[in-house]
Amino acid sequence: MLVLPQQTFFFSDCTVNIDPDAETLAEIGSAAAEFVAGWGSSPAWPALLRTSARWRHPAAEKVQRAVALLQEREPTLQADGEMQADTAVWSGS
Secondary structure, three states: OEEOOOOEEOOOOOOOOOOOOHHHHHHHHHHHHHHHHHOOOOOOOOEEEOOOOOOOOHHHHHHHHHHHHHHHHOOOOOOEEEEOHHHHHHHHO
């Protein structure tokens, strides 16, 4: 959790799982949103990240699939991705 004067950010699975598959990424996004909601912070807006937005790579396709899975399972959750961390923080502010 990063608490700033005007905003609070929650980060999950930062360097914990080395190479999670799309299913695991979707589960992490869902669990993170549920955790944040439990803190009374809403709306929870999970952003699934990757290292670069410039190149097509299997890792990017995995994140895209994870976002699609998360949106299928929880259509009311405003999940987004794939994006870099700075874009997610900027978009969430």
